[in-house]
Amino acid sequence: MTIKVDNLSIVKSEKTLLSKINFEIGAPELIGIIGENGAGKSTLMHCLSGLEASKQKISLNGRTLESYGNQELSKLRAVLPQNNDLIFSFQAREVVRLGLSLSSLSIEQQNEVVNDCLEEVDADTFAQNNYLYLSGGEKQRIQLARVLAQLYSSKEENKYLLLDEPTSALDLKHQVSVLKLLKKLSKKRIGVFIIIHDLNLASLFCDKILLLKQGTLVSFDTPKNIFKPELISKTFETDVLIMQHPQTSSPLMVNQIN
Amino acid sequence: MNSSVFQKQGHRYWLLGLLLTVVWCAISVGAAKVDFAFPFELIANWFGLNNSENYLVTIVNNIRLPRVVLAILVGAILAISGASLQGLCRNPLADPGLLGISSGAAVGAVTVIVMADKLAISSVMQPYLTPLAAITGAAVATFVIYRLAQVKGNMQIATLLLAGVAVNALGGALIGVFSYIADDQALRMITFWMMGSLASASWKMLAIISPVLIVCIVLMLRKKNELNLLLLGEANARYVGVEVDKVKRELLWLNAIGVGVAVSVTGAIGFIGLVIPHILRLGSSADYRFLLLNSALLGAALLILADVIARTMISPAELPIGLVTAVLGAPFFIALLIKQKKKLVLGI
Numbered sequence: 001m002t003i004k005v006d007n008l009s010i011v012k013s014e015k016t017l018l019s020k021i022n023f024e025i026g027a028p029e030l031i032g033i034i035g036e037n038g039a040g041k042s043t044l045m046h047c048l049s050g051l052e053a054s055k056q057k058i059s060l061n062g063r064t065l066e067s068y069g070n071q072e073l074s075k076l077r078a079v080l081p082q083n084n085d086l087i088f089s090f091q092a093r094e095v096v097r098l099g100l101s102l103s104s105l106s107i108e109q110q111n112e113v114v115n116d117c118l119e120e121v122d123a124d125t126f127a128q129n130n131y132l133y134l135s136g137g138e139k140q141r142i143q144l145a146r147v148l149a150q151l152y153s154s155k156e157e158n159k160y161l162l163l164d165e166p167t168s169a170l171d172l173k174h175q176v177s178v179l180k181l182l183k184k185l186s187k188k189r190i191g192v193f194i195i196i197h198d199l200n201l202a203s204l205f206c207d208k209i210l211l212l213k214q215g216t217l218v219s220f221d222t223p224k225n226i227f228k229p230e231l232i233s234k235t236f237e238t239d240v241l242i243m244q245h246p247q248t249s250s251p252l253m254v255n256q257i258n
Numbered sequence: 259m260n261s262s263v264f265q266k267q268g269h270r271y272w273l274l275g276l277l278l279t280v281v282w283c284a285i286s287v288g289a290a291k292v293d294f295a296f297p298f299e300l301i302a303n304w305f306g307l308n309n310s311e312n313y314l315v316t317i318v319n320n321i322r323l324p325r326v327v328l329a330i331l332v333g334a335i336l337a338i339s340g341a342s343l344q345g346l347c348r349n350p351l352a353d354p355g356l357l358g359i360s361s362g363a364a365v366g367a368v369t370v371i372v373m374a375d376k377l378a379i380s381s382v383m384q385p386y387l388t389p390l391a392a393i394t395g396a397a398v399a400t401f402v403i404y405r406l407a408q409v410k411g412n413m414q415i416a417t418l419l420l421a422g423v424a425v426n427a428l429g430g431a432l433i434g435v436f437s438y439i440a441d442d443q444a445l446r447m448i449t450f451w452m453m454g455s456l457a458s459a460s461w462k463m464l465a466i467i468s469p470v471l472i473v474c475i476v477l478m479l480r481k482k483n484e485l486n487l488l489l490l491g492e493a494n495a496r497y498v499g500v501e502v503d504k505v506k507r508e509l510l511w512l513n514a515i516g517v518g519v520a521v522s523v524t525g526a527i528g529f530i531g532l533v534i535p536h537i538l539r540l541g542s543s544a545d546y547r548f549l550l551l552n553s554a555l556l557g558a559a560l561l562i563l564a565d566v567i568a569r570t571m572i573s574p575a576e577l578p579i580g581l582v583t584a585v586l587g588a589p590f591f592i593a594l595l596i597k598q599k600k601k602l603v604l605g606i
Contacts, residue, residue: 049497051493051496051497070496070499070500070501071499071501073499074497074498074499075499077497078497078498079493079494079497081491081493081494081497083491084490084491084494085491086489086490087348087349087350087489088350088489088539088544089539089544090489090544090545094545098486098487098489098490098498099498101483101484101486101487101498102483102487102498102499102500147497150497150498
């Protein structure tokens, strides 16, 4: 899977949301998108989904996203936005099945995919419950299972996942298990982009980091090169201390309290 | 693990059973007394097994049966329209009434009723012109709300609902004006028409409207997966591969045509579109794979039942069917809202 973003700018209502973004990804990796609030992370993700007007600036496997039809794109990438509310009662496993709604799989094959995805996000225990009554974290895992199901149902190669803060409501155990799962997917040649505010998790699991500030790309590099005190303090406008993880020696950040 | 899916599919057989039972009752109950075994005689007569010149067979064949068929089609289209609009707008209160589609149809029909004399429309043409005007009214209302809700090429659902409220208000005002200038006879017709009736049912009329309503129902049933995905929000539906704007456009026009045709022959019948999908969501499933067909079946059954009550309650006179559905529907809906308040089932 290759993705090339070429001089991408988005201006809406005279406000620049993204300005001259350039980067290239040559192989499926777990890529973290980080930055302050309003830095343009979700806008960039929307552009990468192929549904933003800027699609001629982004190419996937050598073809511009514009040249892909909506249905063709839905077989190549799945997207998990921040808000995924339902207004009517659905059984949790049926929400996962929604990811397969337009697939040509038989009911048996669908059940198999749904069960696999539920297991992967550790949601089989509440799969029969009403989605509306689940906790925030449980809902988030069900929605993640839904986008996984969408991607698994496609036989295409060069697939990728776009996840907007998929760990924001998760507990410690599930934050780690979800990131391990995403890492595993990237090793299976599925590219993963993840917007994440927990910089330590990003440092521990991501292969590369896209660091955004006010719509511009500050840096696109490995966590070791991104998580430097000066760069992070300047980007987030708060002083941080950088330490090393005792097991992996990857950078760990804590706020500096004056 | 998947028993629940089969259980929900099973509900459609129960609903089909209910529909057949209600049809049986509707054939057997009425001013002309027949016994409950009569439908057997009727079926035998259709297949030429029994050629008795029973006048009751003629009555049922030509009066009761067309009403039953009309009730099935209109009940089904109103309920399925309500269900699809609720999904399309992601709003539990959406129905053809709320979006102004029924109101547009009403304005069209009332215009013809009141202006018939003034425009020198012959009494022969009026029965044909009223439905045509109602369909035009529904289409105009849909076009107006559709255009108002289009913002930079995308349909804004919040604006669509507000536009519906505005069109409804305008429709109400226009009907008010027409009622004010109408003579006694026209006013009586308007009042009766605004409360609905299946009394105009005939095989001749059914031959014209059935194909349109059946096509609308079938095409709406085919949108079950897209409606399910729209429940996740438009962005999510797009990400999974739904051509959202095309689906929205198609569903709106199917609603306009279906509801316009239905309202044109039966008048305004409320509560079916609003209440039936909610009964099924609470009792069966909110999953559109089941909900659309189940709505059509239950909507049909309920409208037949309402018609039986309407024509037998003060027989030989008839109650307007819109009154019956409102009297049955309103308390039920209030009970539903109280239950919802306690359980927050609908999450609004």
